[in-house]
Amino acid sequence: MFASLPVFLRVPLACLFLLCNTVLHVLPLLLLTLVRIVLPVKALRDACGGVLVYIAESWLSINGWLWGAFTRTRWTVDGVDGLSVRDNYLVVCNHQSWIDIPALQKIFNRRIPFMRFFLKSQLIWVPLLGPAWWALDFPFMKRHSREELARHPELKSRDRDATRRACEKFRHLPVAIMNFTEGTRFTKAKHDAQNSPYRHLLRPKAGGVAFVIDAMGDAIRHMLDVTIVYPDGAGSMMDMLAGRIREVRIHVRKLPIPENMRGDYEGDTAFRERFQAWINELWVEKDERIAQTFARTA
Template identity: 65%
Template sequence: MFATLPGLIRVPLVVLLLVSNVLLHVLPLFALTLAKLLLPLAGFRRACSRGLVAIAESWIGVNNVLFDLFTRIRWQVDGLDGLCRDANYLVLANHQSWVDIPVLQKVLNRRIPFLRFFLKSQLIWVPLLGPAWWALDFPFMKRYSRETLAKHPELQGKDRVATRRACAKFRQLPVSVMNFVEGTRFTPAKHDAQGSPYRHLLRPRAGGVAFVLDAMGDGLQAILEVAVAYPGGPCSMLDLVAGRVREVRVSLHQHPIEPGLRGDYEGDEAFRQRFQAWVNTMWRGQDARIGRLLE
């Protein structure tokens, strides 16, 4: 509707509406979070958690309406059949841009349980958004370099402890745990530096996937593999707000969680090799799927 407005009017208006939407939703989100902290009764806390998710889904829903009104994105999405709001998912996706997050939220919001991402610990300091993510039980992970771990071996395994703590919370309510399998955004330079055997993807990091599956146990019902492609080429959040993203293609594929996909990834060498082989097979299929989306 408003996509034909001149950019000098449309872009500031979109930014103003997005910021207003943040304020509209984070204020009741913080109020409900405070009530949840002050009255630590199990039933009341569960009710507050459901209320927080409802606020977050409304927040995403309004963002989706704004992007529909102010952009001309052509959407091609397949694989939505069979998704369920009552089933818990491990969502695995490729990662090219911060635009991936609003894309995943648009495609999956209110179709499956609320998406929760593993975030870098520094993001908790983002004004309004950081505390909001914390209130919604997004796990914050602190990554350590190999040099830091070599100097401070006591930090080894801290991320796994944080993952297990987050998964313990996730088991209490319907949830979709989001994992960008590559661990970082795709760039041609990273692709070349890795010597990646895939055309459109970086090498997958199987350890994080295995650990979530093991920590969640039977709390997850399926793996939802999501391939996201931008036929117009790489894009940024600024491109999205400015209306320069013209087409997004998404393909979803469900995998059952077989008993053999759960095990001790760190301590069982045979299981680790089997799991890595499974992830690599899935990732080859993902690479081919993205190639077809871009054709």
């Protein structure tokens, strides 16, 4: 619809529409959150929580429509048939760009439960979005360097406790928990610094995945293994709006979480090695899938 406009008009107009959509949804979401806080009855608070998710899904739905209206990006998605909003999922994905998040929201919105992910604590201060994420029960985590953890090992247990509290809340909600398992966005420099054994991926950090699986227990039985490929190269949201990202390819596969992949990751060495081997095998398969996608689009 708007994709034929010249770039100098299309980009600011798209940003304006995205901002308006955010304001129109976040303001009522925050007002309802204030009502929810003061309600004395848990059943009413839970009902408000459901309305908050409905508002958020409406917001994402319109965002998805705007991406389609303002770009000619071709979306090739497979593996999303048969998913359900009544099942809980752990979503693991490779990470290359900030586009990854709206891409995942676009393909999963209203196909699976509302997706939540762990955020850096500093993001609580992002105007509009920070309070909205808080209102929607997104857990905020402090990120600590290895040096900080070496000086203050108690910080590690605080993050584990925060994760466990979040997962305890999620056990009683329809939820999809998002995890970018590499821990950071892929760049060639990071790939080289890690001496990564994968061609298109950084080394996966298995500990966070293991802890979520253990903390969620029987409440989560399936993993969605998501692979995102940008055949033209990963870029920014501005690159997409400007038409420089012509295609996004996303592959999803639903996998059962094996019972022997639930355990004490930190305290049980044998379990930790077994879990790491499982995640590494998933990453080998993902790396090959990305290579094959590039080969087909070459």
